[in-house]
Amino acid sequence: LVVARLQNSQKEVLRSEKLASIGQLAAGTAHEIRNPLMSIKLLVQAALRDEGDDPLSRDDLTLIEREISRVEATVRNLLEFAKPQALNRKHFHVRELLDYCLSLVAGRAAIQGIPIRYDYSHEDVMAEGDFDQLHQVILNLLLNALDAMTNEGEILIRINVLSDQGEFLELSVDDMGVGIQGEKLGDMFEPFMSTKESGTGLGLSISKRIIEDHGGKMFAYNKSKGCTVGFRLPLHSI
Numbered sequence: 696l697v698v699a700r701l702q703n704s705q706k707e708v709l710r711s712e713k714l715a716s717i718g719q720l721a722a723g724t725a726h727e728i729r730n731p732l733m734s735i736k737l738l739v740q741a742a743l744r745d746e747g748d749d750p751l752s753r754d755d756l757t758l759i760e761r762e763i764s765r766v767e768a769t770v771r772n773l774l775e776f777a778k779p780q781a782l783n784r785k786h787f788h789v790r791e792l793l794d795y796c797l798s799l800v801a802g803r804a805a806i807q808g809i810p811i812r813y814d815y816s817h818e819d820v821m822a823e824g825d826f827d828q829l830h831q832v833i834l835n836l837l838l839n840a841l842d843a844m845t846n847e848g849e850i851l852i853r854i855n856v857l858s859d860q861g862e863f864l865e866l867s868v869d870d871m872g873v874g875i876q877g878e879k880l881g882d883m884f885e886p887f888m889s890t891k892e893s894g895t896g897l898g899l900s901i902s903k904r905i906i907e908d909h910g911g912k913m914f915a916y917n918k919s920k921g922c923t924v925g926f927r928l929p930l931h932s933i
């Protein structure tokens with residue numbers, strides 16, 4: 696009887712934790728969607744009051760488009776967060792995954808003038824996992840690193856293969872950016888934790904979920920300049 700009661704109260708705790716995180720999620724989404732909607736509304740209202748032939752300037756339209764894209768990104772990330780895709784596991788070369796991610800951020804890195812170096816010492820490593828979902832994780836790490844680098848420096852992607860009760864792949868992204876603000880270090884993987892004007896704050900929480908679905912773990916720490924964010928995951932499914 697005592698065991699049953701304990702189990703019940705444990706279930707209660709889990710349930711209330713779940714409800715609390717749903718509430719947090721709802722509040723976060725409402726906020727993320729409301730701000731851009733408010734900007735759009737103000738611009739359209741001003742245009743409606745304008746009696747001229749061309750009430751919306753190109754600048755206004757550009758602003759409206761940007762705000763709509765923001766709402767769209769929030770909704771897209773939220774859907775992904777709420778309804779995770781099942782893993783579609785395949786064998787692939789880690790090198791192929793990295794090259795793909797690098798080709799996606801190359802343009803942005805070039806505009807910022809930030810070289811991305813990459814340690815090729817494990818270029819032949821094969822891994823097993825969901826290529827599409829893992830590429831999202833690496834992409835988010837690289838974009839976060841680029842966002843953090845307002846001045847010069849470089850980004851370094853490090854790959855290691857560790858043997859410790861099975862083989863693990865450790866991939867980390869080092870940047871020379873602003874670093875993670877002390878009080879945020881514990882919260883950065885929480886949904887909607889963002890310090891960016893236009894960030895949804897879902898990137899790392901989705902990444903964490905993807906890595907955990909693969910049986911892995913994410914990590915983050917500050918360095919003397921910038922920070923390191925990465926993950927460790929079993930090379931083969933268990």
Ligand SMILES: Nc1ncnc2c1ncn2[C@@H]1O[C@H](COP(=O)(O)OP(=O)(O)OP(=O)(O)O)[C@@H](O)[C@H]1O
Pocket residue numbers: 835839840843870872873874875876879883884888889890891893894895896897898899900922924
């Ligand atoms: N490399 C980094 N350097 C400094 N801070 C970082 C870094 N990576 C993440 N952070 C901090 O963690 C927060 C959460 O990151 P996350 O990727 O989840 O969301 P985001 O980047 O703000 O939004 P989105 O991913 O939707 O663009 C960031 O807003 C930032 O404050």
Ligand SMILES: [Mg+2]
Pocket residue numbers: 835838839894898899
């Ligand atoms: Mg991000």
